[in-house]
Amino acid sequence: MSSIFELSPRCQELQKRLTDFVENDCLPAEEIYESQVGKGDQRWKVVPPIIEELKAKARSLGLWNLFLHKGYPEGPGLTTLEYATLCEITGRCPRVAPEALNCSAPDTGNMEVFAKYGTAAQKQKYLVPLMNGKIRSAFAMTEIAVSSSDATNIETRIDRVGDHYIINGHKWWISGAGDPRCKVFLVMGKSDPGNESAYKQQSIVIVDAETPGVEVVRPMTVFGYDDAPEGHCEVKFVNVKVPVSNIIAGEGRGFEVIQGRLGPGRIHHCMRAIGMAERTLDLMIARVTDPSRRTFGHILARHGTIAADVAKIRIEINAARLLVLSAADKIDKVNAKGALRDIAMAKVMVPNMLQKAIDLAIQAFGAAGVSQDTPLARFHAAARCLRIADGPDEVHIQQLARFELFRGDDIREKQDAVKRRRAQILANNSKL
Known part of the structure; x- marks a missing residue:
């Protein structure tokens, strides 16, 4: 990534620190988190205590409120591109890591609305406690x-x-x-x-x-x-x-507010989805290379279809990542409105890629893949929902098609210019 997109030394340091936190603190806490969710009539009254422990540690590590763009004085000074790379890391542990960093939806989008449009009184009453992780x-x-x-x-x-x-x-x-x-x-x-x-x-x-x-x-x-x-x-x-x-912001400005809120948010969702895809692939590789699991005399990875699936997932993850990072980079350069085409492409491609990767991984796991013993079933549900949330595939495809078809007149004009030039060349050659 750094060879194509410019990332600050600070961002690279945050990537290392965040990777360590997610791998060594958040992932081991997943099972504890789920066990602490309320049961029965307590289901919507209990917040897993482990999340507050993780939030305290994340804050002490400087991994707090990373989402707010550098244009806001309340934020940590990261670009959309830089934060996108951090989203991928948290996406490996989607139930725990984003909230541990105070970087989970819908709070991130709401905090950005307050930061961008809020009055001083609104910021004091709502933005401050949200950024402190005291309310949701x-x-x-x-x-x-x-x-x-x-x-x-x-x-x-x-x-x-x-x-x-x-x-x-x-x-x-x-x-x-x-x-x-x-x-x-x-x-x-x-x-x-x-x-x-x-x-x-x-x-x-x-x-x-x-x-x-x-x-x-x-x-x-x-x-x-x-x-x-x-x-x-x-x-x-x-x-x-x-x-x-x-x-x-004022009466009649609802659309303006939601467009500013949703554009970067879609990129954050996509990068977390890529993190989920990377973890999905890791789980699949560990499973199919396990020497204790054999079918017809071979480990699963020795079967051609399984090996091909692993390769295809890798190609699609890398392609999706580049598409999303390109969209994030464009948001930084020309704002979310100017990056609508890139955002639309990412929002369509990434959830479909993730859903396909999870489906292949589930197939490699067999019955275990749809059980509570792996995160794949919950990942699959999240991936399918993401194809609807923040604008369904069809809306983004329609928007993207409009962008492309709008170029029709220019394309035909260029083609006509080529034909005219070809005719001139033929005419000149015929005189020789």
């Missing part, structure tokens, strides 16, 4: 009754009444809403549904989690996993009343 947050956009892949469909109403907003809406798949530490929601809804621009009808407001009218209906499951204690929940907002000072 949720981002409430997707809705149960509409196709939320097109965010102009959002129906939640944010109506101004005097010095307050009244919020009514029915959301679901709201990450973080089940966590007992969740103290604040960023809620997207329509404040000006009659605006002639479909992209200026929406606003984002801050809602304290304990505000009357906020109801966490239920946690959603993902292939049977509920992701406690954080959760992806169905949430209702019924006549929720907040002061007008809780608006983010």
Whole structure:
């Protein structure tokens, strides 16, 4: 990576320190973390104590809040590219490592919103405790009754009444809403549904989690996993009343805010996915080269299809990594809006690559691959969800196709110029 993309000496040192922390502290803590998640009626009330131990150590090692771009004074001074390389390392331990570093979604995106758009009062009340890891947050956009892949469909109403907003809406798949530490929601809804621009009808407001009218209906499951204690929940907002000072950036700027939030976030997800793919490949290689596991007289790796699968996964991981790092580098150079095409390519390619790699690894493990004895089953669920989250494959493919097809006129013009030049050359040669 460093031979192609320029990484600061500080980033390279952080990579070494983080790798050691993930391998020697986070990965060994995975089983402990899962055992400490609440059971029964305590499932959404208990935060595994091990996570606080890991957070304390990460902070002492200087591995804290690494996500916030160097453009923010509150951040550690890393570029999007540099942080992307660190995301890959945490992706090897996705349930534990990101939170241990205070770098887990949806908090990272929400903290960036507060850092970029928040008033001094909003930063003091919400950003400071979030960056200190004292509270958690949720981002409430997707809705149960509409196709939320097109965010102009959002129906939640944010109506101004005097010095307050009244919020009514029915959301679901709201990450973080089940966590007992969740103290604040960023809620997207329509404040000006009659605006002639479909992209200026929406606003984002801050809602304290304990505000009357906020109801966490239920946690959603993902292939049977509920992701406690954080959760992806169905949430209702019924006549929720907040002061007008809780608006983010101003009325009608909801789309602007979410685009700034989602672009870098998609890259972070993709790099963590590559970390998951690398660990998946490591698990697969350890399994198929184990001399105690033989079929038809040979270790699994001696069978041609298995060996070919390992090689193919390696090729696809490396290709995906370069694509994502290129997108991160472009964000640094021309901002997220200028890197939309690159982000779209990465968001489509990486989850599909990860899903394929996990599927092949599960096949090599046999029944063990779908059991609780390996992380592959949970990885598979996460990979499949990532093809929907933050914009489904189809939306990014459609966006990418528009970028490419927009070049049609220019391409035809160049082709016509070549034909004219060819005709001139032929005419001149015929005179010789």
